[in-house]
């Protein structure tokens with residue numbers, strides 16, 4: 001499952017044209033600022049995930065030099081029907097599949113894509129929000145109602161913040177949040193089990209035995225999520241009233257990544273951190289395949305950064321074994337043999353330089 005071709009129109013610095021992709025590994029090479037991350041972002045958008053958060057709003061996306069304010073991305077799916085996905089970004093965001101409107105949720109389910117752009121190292125080094133994003137991205141793909149319930153929960157947390165700021169009573173909103181919060185905790189715990197089970201197959205990429213677990217936001221004293229939520233709210237009541245922010249619940253969750261018994265972000269070298277980050281994404285992809293029966297497309301930016309030649313070999317082997325479509329980028333000159341197709345990106349122009 002993946003894309004045969006994608007047409008970029010007016011998208012950032014990418015030359016307007018159609019690019020053909022191979023069903024296996026596609027490696028984008030080129031200097032800094034040439035457009036590699038932009039190409040990956042385009043594929044992310046055509047898969048229903050929207051633009052990357054790079055400090056810009058989606059309205060500022062269209063190309064600077066075209067004079068037009070409409071971006072259009074068109075992808076042809078690599079399945080028996082060769083369906084066409086068309087995404088337009090102007091003042092509105094519209095998606096069509098074979099000319100019929102489709103929601104982003106349905107499109108993500110149709111063509112699951114896993115990405116951690118623009119920097120997968122943020123899974124290890126970044127704030128807890130990046131790790132929550134990984135869990136939420138997976139759950140959105142696997143459980144159709146997850147995104148809606150997460151939104152309901154987030155709305156509830158906003159209301160609770162307003163109530164706390166106005167020194168009101170929170171009992172009512174806490175009761176409404178209870179089933180959502182405990183369900184999200186259960187789902188996140190299950191998805192981490194799913195990733196852990198798949199990590200056994202990626203052990204050669206992992207420098208040390210690696211364990212992942214959920215750290216429930218402001219909670220964790222009791223095993224049952226419902227009881228834990230109620231109990232943690234009780235013991236944090238004063239804190240919430242003093243700080244005027246909700247401190248208990250999934251919006252404060254983190255995912256603990258431990259290698260060899262210590263926190264990965266503190267103990268690992270940069271190369272090993274990258275190996276763990278990539279291994280987590282691959283394990284997540286394996287889990288998605290088991291649950292959905294479809295191989296997710298992988299988008300990996302700056303794939304070879306910080307990896308030594310052993311690390312690269314292990315990574316390429318792991319990617320080939322998965323038989324999934326991969327779009328990866330590297331800014332380093334790439335002279336080694338590569339088991340896929342290599343593209344050269346230069347000032348937004350893309351050329352195939354090596355056939356597999």
Ligand SMILES: Nc1ncnc2c1ncn2[C@@H]1O[C@H](COP(=O)(O)OP(=O)(O)OP(=O)(O)O)[C@@H](O)[C@H]1O
Pocket residue numbers: 011012013014030031032033034035036037038039060061062063064065331
């Ligand atoms: N809306 C836009 N219109 C036109 N060009 C844009 C737009 N937004 C960003 N750019 C240009 O895109 C280029 C950045 O591309 P991108 O981040 O994809 O580079 P890259 O090849 O990934 O570089 P690196 O190796 O540094 O990661 C910059 O030159 C930037 O000026």
Ligand SMILES: [Mg+2]
Pocket residue numbers: 036037038118301
């Ligand atoms: Mg880049």
